[in-house]
Amino acid sequence: MSYSTMLIPAVEVIITLILALFIGLIIPGIERKYVQARIQQRIGPPVTSSGLWASVKFLYKENIKPNSPAPGLYKAMPILCFVAVLMVFLCLMPQNYAFLVLANLIAIVGFLKVEEIAYVLMGSLSKSVMSGGLRFDDHIKGAIRQGLLVSYLEDISSSRSLRMIIFGSFPLYLALFIPAVQSGSIYLGDIVAYQQAHGPVIFTLAGAIGAVVFFVGYMILLNEYPFSIIKAKSDVIEGPYMELASKYRSFVVVTRGFLIVTLGLLFAVLFIGVPPKLFSLGIILDLIVILILPVIMAVCSAFSPIFTNRQFYPTVLLSTFLGVLAIGIAALF
Amino acid sequence: MEEKKAKKQEIIETEIQMGTVHPAALEPYRVRFFVEDEIVKDAEITIGVNHRGIERIMEGLPVEKANMLTEKICGICSNSHVWNSVRTAEKGLEVEVPERAVYIRVIVGELERLHSHLLYLAHGCEVLGHETFSMRIFYIRETIMELLGMIGGNRVQYGCSLIGGVRPRCELDDNRIRRILEGMDVTEKRIADFADRFLHDSIVLSRVTGTGYLPQEQALKLAVSGPTLRATGVKRDLRTDMYEYDNFDFDIITQDTCDVKAQLIMRVLESFESIKIIRQAIRDLPEGKIADRSWEMIDTDIIESYIEVPRGTCYHSYAIEDGRVRGSIVRTPSMSNIGAMQYASIGNHITDAQLCIVQCDPCFTCSDRAMEVYDMNNNKLDKSILNNHIIY
Numbered sequence: 001m002s003y004s005t006m007l008i009p010a011v012e013v014i015i016t017l018i019l020a021l022f023i024g025l026i027i028p029g030i031e032r033k034y035v036q037a038r039i040q041q042r043i044g045p046p047v048t049s050s051g052l053w054a055s056v057k058f059l060y061k062e063n064i065k066p067n068s069p070a071p072g073l074y075k076a077m078p079i080l081c082f083v084a085v086l087m088v089f090l091c092l093m094p095q096n097y098a099f100l101v102l103a104n105l106i107a108i109v110g111f112l113k114v115e116e117i118a119y120v121l122m123g124s125l126s127k128s129v130m131s132g133g134l135r136f137d138d139h140i141k142g143a144i145r146q147g148l149l150v151s152y153l154e155d156i157s158s159s160r161s162l163r164m165i166i167f168g169s170f171p172l173y174l175a176l177f178i179p180a181v182q183s184g185s186i187y188l189g190d191i192v193a194y195q196q197a198h199g200p201v202i203f204t205l206a207g208a209i210g211a212v213v214f215f216v217g218y219m220i221l222l223n224e225y226p227f228s229i230i231k232a233k234s235d236v237i238e239g240p241y242m243e244l245a246s247k248y249r250s251f252v253v254v255t256r257g258f259l260i261v262t263l264g265l266l267f268a269v270l271f272i273g274v275p276p277k278l279f280s281l282g283i284i285l286d287l288i289v290i291l292i293l294p295v296i297m298a299v300c301s302a303f304s305p306i307f308t309n310r311q312f313y314p315t316v317l318l319s320t321f322l323g324v325l326a327i328g329i330a331a332l333f
Numbered sequence: 334m335e336e337k338k339a340k341k342q343e344i345i346e347t348e349i350q351m352g353t354v355h356p357a358a359l360e361p362y363r364v365r366f367f368v369e370d371e372i373v374k375d376a377e378i379t380i381g382v383n384h385r386g387i388e389r390i391m392e393g394l395p396v397e398k399a400n401m402l403t404e405k406i407c408g409i410c411s412n413s414h415v416w417n418s419v420r421t422a423e424k425g426l427e428v429e430v431p432e433r434a435v436y437i438r439v440i441v442g443e444l445e446r447l448h449s450h451l452l453y454l455a456h457g458c459e460v461l462g463h464e465t466f467s468m469r470i471f472y473i474r475e476t477i478m479e480l481l482g483m484i485g486g487n488r489v490q491y492g493c494s495l496i497g498g499v500r501p502r503c504e505l506d507d508n509r510i511r512r513i514l515e516g517m518d519v520t521e522k523r524i525a526d527f528a529d530r531f532l533h534d535s536i537v538l539s540r541v542t543g544t545g546y547l548p549q550e551q552a553l554k555l556a557v558s559g560p561t562l563r564a565t566g567v568k569r570d571l572r573t574d575m576y577e578y579d580n581f582d583f584d585i586i587t588q589d590t591c592d593v594k595a596q597l598i599m600r601v602l603e604s605f606e607s608i609k610i611i612r613q614a615i616r617d618l619p620e621g622k623i624a625d626r627s628w629e630m631i632d633t634d635i636i637e638s639y640i641e642v643p644r645g646t647c648y649h650s651y652a653i654e655d656g657r658v659r660g661s662i663v664r665t666p667s668m669s670n671i672g673a674m675q676y677a678s679i680g681n682h683i684t685d686a687q688l689c690i691v692q693c694d695p696c697f698t699c700s701d702r703a704m705e706v707y708d709m710n711n712n713k714l715d716k717s718i719l720n721n722h723i724i725y
Contacts, residue, residue, distance in 0.1 A: 040468035131350050138379045145367055145375065148348040156371065156683065157350065225462060226536070234357045234460050235684045305540050306462030308684045309371075 004098035009095035012278045019278075020089065020265075023287070024257025025051035027294050051257050058250035066243035067127045074125040077118045078244060084114040085255055089262045094275035097189035105176050105186040108266065112221065115259070116165045117231060122240035123158025130237055157239030160230045164220065167316055168227070172217020174323030178210035179243075179270045181330040188269060195273025202271040206330035213228035213269055213323040216315065218263050218293060222256070225301035227315075232306050264290030337546075337679040349683065353382050357460050357687040362697045364678075364690065369431025371683045376675045378690070384701040391651070391661040396422050396630070397496060403649070404492040406663060407699040409452060412445045412485070413642035414663070415492035417649040420640065422496050425633035425653055432619045434498035435577050437505060440513070440614045441484055441493045442577075443607040447520065448477040449643030450560075450600040454527075457597055460691045461540055466531065473523040476516045483509060498624025505715050510615055517719075530602045534539040541593040545677040545689035547590045548591055555672035561693045564588045564599040571641035580617065581610050596692040630656045642666060644694045665699040 029047035037044025046053075068074040076285030088111045090096060091103045131153040179201045180186045183194035202209035220227045231239035241252050268274050268289040274282040307315065352363040367375040367546045381695040387406055391399040406413045416438060423430060430438075451474035458466035478488045484503050485491025493503040505513070508697045531537060547557075549565040562569060563586060572578045585600040588595035630653070637650040645666025652659040672691045678689035 036464070040465050041472060042468060130354065138377060144377050145348070145365075148367065151347045151349050151368075153349065153351070159371075225464075229684070232462065232684055234462060234687050235351070237356055302465045304463065305458075306684065308540065308682045309425055310682075311536060311539055 008011060013090070013093050013095055016093065016276055016278050016283075017086075017089065020261045020276075021254065021258055022052075023290060024259075024261040025055060025254065027051065027257055027260050027291070028253075030291070031294055031298035035295055036302045039299070039302040050254060055214045055250045055253040058245075058253065059247050060248075061246045063246035063248075066245075067129065068243060069127070070125055070127045072269065074122060074243065075248050077122045077125070077240075078248050081115050081118045082251055082255045082258065084111045085119070085259050085262050087111045088266070089258070091188065092262070092265050092269055092276060094189075094192070094277045097187070097192070097275075103188045105180055105188070109173055109176065110236075112169070113165065116161065116169060116221070118241045119161040120158050120165065123154045123156075123161055125151050126154040126243045127241060128242040129153060146150065151330065153236045154239060154242055157230045160236075164230065167320075168220050168312075169217055171213045171316065171319035171323050172221055174320060175210045175217055176215035176266075176270060178206055178213075178323075178326050178330050181327055182206065188275075191270060192251070192273050192275055200272045204330075204333075206326040206333070207271055209322050209326035209329070211267070212272070213319050213326060214267055215296065216319040218267070219297050219300065220316075221263065222297070224260060224297055224309045226304040227312065228306060229308075229312065234306060260294050261290050264293050267293065279293060337676065351608065351687070355361055357403060357691075359456060360695070360698045364686075366678070366686055368683055373678050373681055373683060373686050376678045376686070378671050378675055380671070380697045381701055383698045385698075386410065388661045388663055391658050393657050393659070395656055396653055396658055399651070399661065400481075400495070401492075403663065404490055407665070407696060408489050409449050410445060410642045410644065410647070410699075411490050412441050412492045412494070413640065413647055416442060416494045417638050417640045417642075417647050419496055421636050421638040421649045421651060422653065424638055425636035426628050426631060429496050429625065429626040433496055433621045433624050434623045434625075436614045436618050437484075437499045437503055437623060438494055439577050439581070440505070440611055441481070441491070441499075441503065443610045443614075444477055444481050444484070446607045446643040447604055448474055448481065449694075450604050451477065451479055451524075453600050453691075454597060457593070457688070460688045461537065464538060466527075466537070470526060473520060473527065476520050476523075480513055482518045483512060495624065496627055497626050498622070502622070504623055505618065510618070513611065514615060517611055519606050521605065524601060524604050528598075531601075533599070535684070536661070538594065540685075541597060541688075542590075543592050543594075544681055544685050545593045545596075545692045546680070547589055547673055547677045547693075551676055552591075552673060555676065557645075557670045557673045557693070558669050559641065559643070559694070560599050560603060560667050561670050561673060564595040565591045570706040571639060571646055575640060576694075578610075578676075583610050583612050593688055593692045596694075635660060644696060645670060665696060667694070667696045667700040670695065671700070675712060 015049065026047065028051035029045065029049060032050050033044040033047045065071055068075050087102070088108050091100065091108055091111070097103045137146055179191050179195070182201055182204065183191045185191060185194070195201055202211050223230055230236065241249070244252055265276050265286055268276070268286045272285065272289065274285045276283055276286045338497040347368050349366045349368055350363060351366065352358055353361040363379045363382070365377040365643035366373045391402055394402065400415055400418045400422065406414045416570050448668065451470050455467045455474065477481060481491045482488040484505070485493055486502050493499045544675065547565055549567060552562050552565040553567065566587050566589045568585050568587050573585070583606045586599060586606060633653045635650055635652045637648070639646055639648050646669070648662070648664040649668060651661040673692045674690040674695060677692060678686040681689055
């Protein structure tokens with residue numbers, strides 16, 4: 001393989017990565033300014049402030065030592081999340097289909113699981129003062145219970161993250177395998193080739209159901225309202241991120257935007273068969289998909305309260321059922 | 334239904350503390366939830382971190398000055414406190430208030446009830462996680478705030494009462510009356526639209542139905558007052574005993590389901606009653622002066638006054654000696670509703686627990702009345718020790 005044939009794809013991937021990071025930082029602003037603020041009849045923040053300038057701003061903030069039993073490990077978690085998302089992104093690049101053995105669904109599921117596990121660790125490693133204020137008994141009224149083991153709010157978040165890993169994100173993973181069942185391969189190259197020959201998966205019955213299931217899983221994986229049980233303002237506040245400040249908080253903002261873009265690309269590759277190839281018309285379609293999904297997500301978030309177990313379990317069960325149904329349909333037809 | 338109470342001997346493994354600073358709480362307070370698998374088995378609310386010593390400051394102040402100070406007790410029901418404090422003095426000094434002033438007090442009082450109930454609904458929706466509903470209600474509330482600003486001169490501290498009537502600033506001319514009536518039409522339609530939307534949202538209803546159950550007998554046992562009590566089915570409203578409301582026709586709204594849904598619907602329906610009262614007051618607004626300042630200051634024994642404020646029963650009492658306030662006591666409705674908040678959160682998921690507290694319309698900062706100070710070694714500090722420790 002010549003030097004130029006190696007270099008040009010690498011440059012394409014890097015440019016696509018920069019583009020993805022930039023779009024990822026704009027998307028939170030679009031969600032808040034053009035969707036949620038419009039629905040709520042208010043002006044909303046500037047488009048660039050929620051993602052782009054927030055991440056730059058955090059870089060210049062003073063860093064505080066997190067209240068954690070292992071501060072170094074805790075601070076490394078956002079970076080681990082970013083690396084996991086980056087790996088998924090690299091797997092999706094068409095330039096890597098031919099020689100990257102990781103360009104398959106099993107690897108993508110694995111990397112996404114790493115991203116989820118990071119929340120469990122972050123939650124259990126964070127011990128913020130938000131749940132430790134006034135740690136003494138009520139002398140005036142008389143404390144009703146004394147000397148109990150006090151849990152931090154992040155501990156709840158951590159156990160909820162674990163539940164999310166076990167069943168919460170199940171619909172997303174089921175949806176990922178619908179195109180694989182239809183194309184008969186778990187390799188992205190084969191799935192794309194199948195769709196270029198037979199048309200996009202989304203236009204089949206199984207694919208259409210799968211797209212809905214994917215979207216539910218997409219919202220769950222992004223911890224977006226109404227599924228944001230691991231960082232709900234009404235109880236656990238920011239959950240695993242509570243003690244992250246400065247550049248680490250910036251990493252969180254960047255990673256979330258990047259994950260939105262990556263999952264959008266994943267949808268485009270698996271359900272429409274359009275890989276993100278720079279300087280092709282397909283990249284425009286990818287961009288549209290990347291923007292449409294968060295916009296629909298923002299609409300759903302704006303019109304829904306946060307789910308508790310009573311709403312969360314039935315939603316996940318129904319989505320899982322639909323996912324299994326779609327896989328069954330894909331296998332049969 | 335069996336009383337929801339975890340036995341003292343029961344082993345509860347985990348305690349979750351929320352506060353004193355928490356985004357779901359508008360005010361500083363600490364709540365300890367004793368949980369098992371994220372279900373609250375017991376709860377304990379501690380207030381006292383925002384003690385301002387208003388009653389102590391009132392001690393020895395001239396009565397009119399003390400009345401103005403009571404307005405600062407609460408940012409939400411500021412008018413109610415100054416109204417009740419003035420009412421206390423009027424009762425002791427046997428001042429007869431002109432009828433027009435009484436009507437203006439009722440109008441401002443009901444506008445305050447409207448804004449308080451709308452704030453309650455907005456806060457409830459925010460704790461539910463439904464930001465859009467919350468924003469919509471704040472948008473509806475804006476009309477009321479503008480009307481209060483128009484009458485009282487401020488959007489928050491708009492108390493209109495003074496001994497013998499209302500401030501000259503609060504006189505209602507034709508233009509103001511027209512604006513109030515227009516505001517009521519707009520607000521009534523918007524609240525009705527919101528209620529319709531709210532009651533047809535199955536996801537929201539699934540969050541609030543059956544959550545924060547507070548049975549009637551428990552509410553009575555805990556001496557709960559105001560809309561929180563009426564939402565359990567008890568038809569008790571102190572406005573029926575207040576002479577100011579003698580000429581007004583309104584219904585006492587009650588609900589039977591005793592949950593968060595009942596509390597929310599309660600506020601919506603009470604808002605319509607408030608609009609009804611305001612319209613009646615405007616229609617029958619008597620002519621005449623708005624203040625009678627011909628009263629004489631005399632010494633009185635302890636005077637007590639109870640009124641129905643948006644959140645329940647508000648109590649003010651003091652004696653007057655040489656025109657100055659002595660032995661002032663203020664008790665806000667949240668003081669008696671704290672027990673209900675603790676009780677309602679038992680048996681609910683921890684995400685719903687803050688909602689159960691919010692459903693009782695807490696206003697803890699106004700309820701802070703006394704505190705004890707302990708040092709790091711858990712020793713109670715008395716006044717002499719405090720004097721040695723604190724540099725004035």
